[in-house]
Amino acid sequence: MANKSKLAESLQKIKQLENKDEEINQKLSELMNLLEDSAIDSDNIKLLQTRINRELDERMSSKSLIKELQEVSEADIDKLEQLNQLEFLLINNHLDSKQKHKFTISEKIIRFIKIFIGFLFVTLGFAMIIMPAPPYFEMFTIFYFNPNDGVTLMDLISLIIVAVGIYIIVKSITKPSTHE
Numbered sequence: 001m002a003n004k005s006k007l008a009e010s011l012q013k014i015k016q017l018e019n020k021d022e023e024i025n026q027k028l029s030e031l032m033n034l035l036e037d038s039a040i041d042s043d044n045i046k047l048l049q050t051r052i053n054r055e056l057d058e059r060m061s062s063k064s065l066i067k068e069l070q071e072v073s074e075a076d077i078d079k080l081e082q083l084n085q086l087e088f089l090l091i092n093n094h095l096d097s098k099q100k101h102k103f104t105i106s107e108k109i110i111r112f113i114k115i116f117i118g119f120l121f122v123t124l125g126f127a128m129i130i131m132p133a134p135p136y137f138e139m140f141t142i143f144y145f146n147p148n149d150g151v152t153l154m155d156l157i158s159l160i161i162v163a164v165g166i167y168i169i170v171k172s173i174t175k176p177s178t179h180e
Contacts, residue, residue, distance in 0.1 A: 114172035121165025128158035 040048075072085045133154060144150035 111172050115169055118165045118168035118172065121168060122162050123165075125158045125160075125162030125165060128161065129155055 072082060075082060075085075077085075137154065139153040141150040141152050142156065
């Protein structure tokens with residue numbers, strides 16, 4: 001019974017695609033009729049053409065399509081339904097390898113920046129521990145090793161900064177970025 005309903009939904013989506021194409025063709029023919037009937041000059045034609053081209057370019061935007069594909073592939077749904085949604089997206093949109101290559105390059109750059117920021121955090125944390133700080137900046141000592149030295153609150157804050165840096169590095173290496 002569930003397979004029949006999924007099949008019916010798939011057929012309905014395909015019919016919607018066909019209807020969508022018919023609607024677009026109908027609107028395009030209406031636009032052509034309006035252009036033939038109107039007295040429009042060349043400047044307005046150029047503006048109209050750039051507007052149409054911009055809208056079409058936005059529709060074919062690779063980043064939004066790739067994000068949609070990632071969301072569907074990471075969704076917690078039935079694999080057959082996931083496959084149907086992926087097929088539906090790929091049928092409706094144009095995707096070529098150049099766009100995917102640009103997307104992966106930007107993703108690698110973002111990952112590199114995250115790793116760099118993580119190393120900066122680790123370096124800053126260790127620098128705060130190693131370098132001497134003025135007494136008024138040390139705040140108070142939590143644990144004394146001897147009467148003159150111990151673990152201060154600033155040392156604990158520095159260790160937290162180091163831990164955050166390590167966390168950023170590990171997360172950016174192990175899990176691919178999704179442009180959050």
